[in-house]
Amino acid sequence: MSPHGHVNASESGSDPVIDALARAATVQLRASDEQGGACWGTGFFVAPGRLLTCAHVLAPHLRGAIDRVFWVAGSEVNGGEPLPARLDAWLLDGPARPEVRVPVEQDLALVRLLDAAVEHECVWLTDRTDYPGGRGVVQGYHPDTADPGSRRAVRWKATVRINGFDDDHGLRFRPEAEFPKGGSGSPVLDAHTGAVVGLLKSRRVGKDGGTAIAATALRRFGARYQQLMADHDRWHGQSPKITGHNWIERQHQLPGSGIHTGGDQWSPRDRREALSQLAAMTAPDGIRPVAALARKARGDIPPPPGQLPPYTWRDGHGLLYEAGQPVAAIAALHYLQLVAEYERLRGGDPTALVGWVAQRLQEVPRIVHTVVTQATLPPALRHVPAPLGQRPAVARYPRVGDGRAVVVVELEPVIDARAPRFYWRIRVDDGHGVDEPLHEEQHGDGVPPERLIQRLRTPLAEIFATVDAPGAPAPLEVALPADRFDTAVHRWQLTEMARLHYPAQVGVRRTVVLRDISRRGDPDERWRQRWEALERAGTPTAHRTPPVRQVPRARHFDALAPSAVPVLCRPVGSGVGRRAIGLALTAGYGIALWHTDGHPEYGCTETCDRFHDGAALLLAQAGDAHELPERLRRLRDDISGSRNSRHWAEGAAMLYDDPGRPLPADEGDPLDSP
Known part of the structure; x- marks a missing residue:
């Protein structure tokens, strides 16, 4: 000893x-x-x-x-x-x-x-x-x-x-x-x-x-991990607490538990009770609330470097260590009280947790009680989604000044590469004008299209874990050159673990739209005017592009009503589709819809008619253009659940290019393959 x-x-x-x-x-x-x-x-x-x-x-x-x-x-x-x-x-x-x-x-x-x-x-x-x-x-x-x-x-x-x-x-x-x-x-x-x-x-x-x-690594089981650890902590919470023949009483005697000379220290016994109480709380809505509450409990000091993202309330407790030793009891109690406040805000009942915190608080010096008794949630977590029946029918896309973040992936083609390759960068547009990329690859040979998702998985997962709000995943925008608009970004699988009870394709869980990489910097007047006219028009209307048995011409786009959204039943990377989308961009359109999966060689068929009918209904059901990305995401969610690969919207892609939030100007020189 x-x-x-x-x-x-x-x-x-x-x-x-x-x-x-x-x-x-x-x-x-x-x-x-x-x-x-x-x-x-x-x-x-x-x-x-x-x-x-x-x-x-x-x-x-x-x-x-x-x-x-x-x-x-x-x-x-x-x-x-x-x-x-x-x-x-x-x-x-x-x-x-x-x-x-x-x-x-x-x-x-x-x-x-x-x-x-x-x-x-x-x-x-x-x-x-x-x-x-x-x-x-x-x-x-x-x-x-x-x-x-x-x-x-x-x-x-x-x-x-x-x-x-x-x-x-x-x-x-x-x-x-x-x-x-x-x-x-x-x-x-x-x-x-x-x-x-x-x-x-x-x-x-x-x-x-x-x-x-x-x-x-258990965290990679997702929802199963949450349930498994809740069952683990409940079992240990009910195990013998006096005899000494259990894990916690023996851990109390080990060096890693700290030296417990008074109630202001957090012991393995405290940890057991706290985790058992946390197991009864509603599972958190992603990583963001756990990380935010743990950080506030630490006095707004980030956890030590090298920590993995926390998925459960238990993981948040695991961030309350310093140099391998538990933090003071007041910090742990502060964290538990914050979790209770968050649970109450979501309509849960944290009575048992609050009662235990109040009881344990009596062993802590009274001078620091107010840290716990007056605990308030961080501002970003004081609003949680309303109950399902009270939510707005459709979430509108983030706009300048509303405080919601959008994740932007920019894919810039490598000039003079023998085969298509891209440099990439990832930014977060949170409305504060901070344009510094969080991750990027702007050197070397670039990345071929078929390897992009493997390269982007890890940085995107890290960023989404930081910016996703509870119950509201941040939208993903992918900026591409127009001749790569047929990249089915909504089908990207940002996780290799479909077994986590999350949809495998990114476009099912979060809104995914495309932007034109050439529209950097200040928007031109046609683009701005066309967008503002569409906003004033209310419900958008579908315009078949090009008209049946016609080739696309500039006049087809210039004369359309302010509410018009170009809809193409064909890919836009080459041929007729490429000319049509190019004319639409030149005419200032910020929203368009097209089919990425091919087109009959000798003209339109019933498949094309179904696409146009479906797109027209999608647009007609929207109160305004800002609802369109979420309405398309809901369709993808329905398709995923029914496994209907022949649904008209399964291969649909959407341009949503808001001139009020333009891509930052690229101050660098053109990118050349070395």
């Missing part, structure tokens, strides 16, 4: 009681006796009836039979008798192949017991978002290699030291621990804090050391 009563885990490896609790929650995964009964690897319980393991442990056995029932067995679960289980979800993007290494960020699988009534131990998963480091313990099962024909699984345990990190979710061990073949999926315990921080992924062939997947 240390002079402060702490278990000296750095010398002993880890606390023996926590070791035993982790062992009780750990099981082997294997085929049933009828299927050979061989051990596949290790998993461990993280919530009632649910286990975590590596996807690559299960994938070879579930190919072609993803709903196959298999067994989990542990010496301290169900009296040692195996239990039937099935894959609940995994992060694999497509089928796993034995010869291809599964990326760290995809190598997680959740398993569910078929009998939910079985009682078992659950590990304590860390709530911290920073990287763990230092000494740890890994334990699990591996096949009995001494007897290749045996179905027996062998327990194993190793002391490790985490000394490196790979990107967001990879951990590396120093080459001083030997891992057995078949041990993947075993929990990695941080001896300093007494929390599980990851699971073993791989060993180094013929060498000591290996790699692990950080527990933070």
